[in-house]
Amino acid sequence: MNSTNLSQKKIFKFWYPLAATWLMMAFEGPFLAAIIARLPEAKINLAAYGVAYSFGLLSEAPVIMMMAASTRLVANRQSYLKLRNFNYGLIALVTLTLALGLIPPVFDFITGSLMNLPKKVSDLTHASLLFLLPWPGAIAYRRFLQGILIANNKTKYVSFGTLVRLLIMAATAFVLFTFTKIDGALLGTIALSSGVMAEMFASQLMCRPTIKRICNKKSNGDTTGNISYKKIYIFYYPLALATFIGLGAQPLIILLIGHSYLALESLAVLPVINSLIFIFRSIGLSFQEAGIALFGKNKEGYLPLKSFATKLAFFNFGVLALIAFTPMADFWYGTVSGLTPLLASLSVLPTQILVAVPVLSVLISFQRSIQVVYRNTSPISTATALEVSVILITLFGLTYAWEVVGVTAAAIALVSGRLVSNIYLYFMNNKVLK
Numbered sequence: 358m359n360s361t362n363l364s365q366k367k368i369f370k371f372w373y374p375l376a377a378t379w380l381m382m383a384f385e386g387p388f389l390a391a392i393i394a395r396l397p398e399a400k401i402n403l404a405a406y407g408v409a410y411s412f413g414l415l416s417e418a419p420v421i422m423m424m425a426a427s428t429r430l431v432a433n434r435q436s437y438l439k440l441r442n443f444n445y446g447l448i449a450l451v452t453l454t455l456a457l458g459l460i461p462p463v464f465d466f467i468t469g470s471l472m473n474l475p476k477k478v479s480d481l482t483h484a485s486l487l488f489l490l491p492w493p494g495a496i497a498y499r500r501f502l503q504g505i506l507i508a509n510n511k512t513k514y515v516s517f518g519t520l521v522r523l524l525i526m527a528a529t530a531f532v533l534f535t536f537t538k539i540d541g542a543l544l545g546t547i548a549l550s551s552g553v554m555a556e557m558f559a560s561q562l563m564c565r566p567t568i569k570r571i572c573n574k575k576s577n578g579d580t581t582g583n584i585s586y587k588k589i590y591i592f593y594y595p596l597a598l599a600t601f602i603g604l605g606a607q608p609l610i611i612l613l614i615g616h617s618y619l620a621l622e623s624l625a626v627l628p629v630i631n632s633l634i635f636i637f638r639s640i641g642l643s644f645q646e647a648g649i650a651l652f653g654k655n656k657e658g659y660l661p662l663k664s665f666a667t668k669l670a671f672f673n674f675g676v677l678a679l680i681a682f683t684p685m686a687d688f689w690y691g692t693v694s695g696l697t698p699l700l701a702s703l704s705v706l707p708t709q710i711l712v713a714v715p716v717l718s719v720l721i722s723f724q725r726s727i728q729v730v731y732r733n734t735s736p737i738s739t740a741t742a743l744e745v746s747v748i749l750i751t752l753f754g755l756t757y758a759w760e761v762v763g764v765t766a767a768a769i770a771l772v773s774g775r776l777v778s779n780i781y782l783y784f785m786n787n788k789v790l791k
Contacts, residue, residue: 363661372647374512378519379639386632393541394695402541405481407628411607416455418604420497422596427504434572448494485546499557502564521559526552595734599741617756617763641718648726666723673715707768717775724782736785740778748774
C-alpha cells in the first residue's frame with residue numbers, strides 16, 4: 358500500500374480488519390473456558406486445557422511469525438515459492454517435534470517430574486494434545502497466506518477467514534457440549550483444531566487469485582524481489598527464536614506456578630484470565646503487520662503510525678481498566694466465565710495488575726514492525742530473551758521467597774518482563790531510524 362500522505366483514517370481502514378481478526382481469535386479463549394467451566398470437574402479440566410494450550414502455543418512458536426515474513430518478503434514468483442517451501446519445512450519440523458513430545462515416557466517426565474501436575478490433569482493434558490497435532494501446521498500455512506493478503510491490501514479477506522474459523526470452532530464446541538459427555542479439556546482442543554483447519558482452507562481459496570497474479574507477474578529483468586533460502590533463514594531465524602523463547606516461557610511459568618501457593622486454583626484461573634487479557638493484547642498484536650505494510654520505503658509512514666499507535670494504546674488501556682477496577686470484573690469472571698466465587702475472587706487482582714499489558718503490547722508490536730521493515734530482526738529475539746529472563750526471575754522470587762499466590766505472581770512477572778523488552782527495543786529502534 359502507498360504510504361505517501363498516510364492519514365489516520367487510511368491507517369484505520371487498513372488496520373481494522375486485522376484487529377477484527379485478532380479479536381475474533383481472542384474470543385475463542387473465553388468462549389471455550391466458559392463452556393469447560395460448566396462441565397463436570399471444571400477445575401481439573403480448566404487446568405488441563407490451560408496446560409495443553411500452552412504446549413500448543415509452544416509448538417507453533419517457530420511458525421507464528423510467518424505472517425510477518427510473507428508480508429515483507431513475498432514479491433514475485435521466485436520469493437513466493439522459496440518462502441512457501443521454507444514454510445513446508447517448518448511445518449514438518451514442528452509437527453514431528455510435538456508428536457515426539459507426546460511419547461508417554463517423555464510426556465510423563467515433563468508433566469510429572471518437571472511440572473508436578475496431578476496425575477488426572479496430566480492424563481487429560483496428554484489426550485487433549487493429541488487433538489492439537491494438526492494445530493501448528495495449519496497455523497503456519499494460513500499465516501503464510503494471510504501475510505500475502507496483507508501485503509496486497511486485502512486485509513478484509515484475513516478477517517473473513519477468521520470468521521470461518523470462529524463459526525466452525527463454536528459449532529464444534531456446541532455439538533460436543535450438547536450431544537456428548539466428553540471431558541471439557543478434550544472439547545476445547547477438538548474445537549480449536551477444527552476451527553483453525555477451516556480457516557486454513559478458507560485462506561487458501563481467498564488467496565488463490567493473488568498468488569496467481571504474483572506468479573504470473575512479469576519481472577522485466579527486475580530481480581529485487583528475489584531471495585535465497587540463506588537470506589530467508591537469516592531474516593526468519595531471529596523472529597522464530599523470539600516467539601519460541603516467548604511462548605516457550607509458558608510451560609516454565611506453569612512449572613513455577615505448579616509449585617506455588619494455591620497452585621491448582623492458579624492453574625485453573627490462569628487460562629480464564631489470559632483469555633480476557635488476550636482480547637486487549639490482540640488489538641496491539643494486530644498492529645505489527647499494519648506497521649510493516651504501511652511504513653514506506655523512506656519511512657514516510659513512521660510518524661502517522663506512531664501517532665495512531667499512541668492513541669490505540671491508551672484506548673486499549675482505558676477499556677481494560679474499566680473492567681478490572683469496577684464490578685464488571687466480578688460479572689465477567691462469575692457470570693460470563695462461570696467460575697466459582699473463590700476462583701472468581703482470585704482472578705480480580707491479577708487482572709488489575711495486567712492492565713498495563715495492552716499499552717505495552719501496542720508499543721512492542723510497533724517497535725517490532727520497524728525492525729522487520731529494515732530486516733534487522735535480531736534485536737527482536739534479544740528483547741524477547743530479556744523479557745522471559747525477567748519474567749522467570751521475578752516469578753521465581755515471588756513464589757519461592759515471598760510465597761505470593763501463583764497467578765498474582767505471574768501477573769507481576771509478565772508486566773515486568775514486557776516493560777523491559779519495550780525499553781530495549783526503544784533504544785534499538787532509535788539507532789535504526791537514525
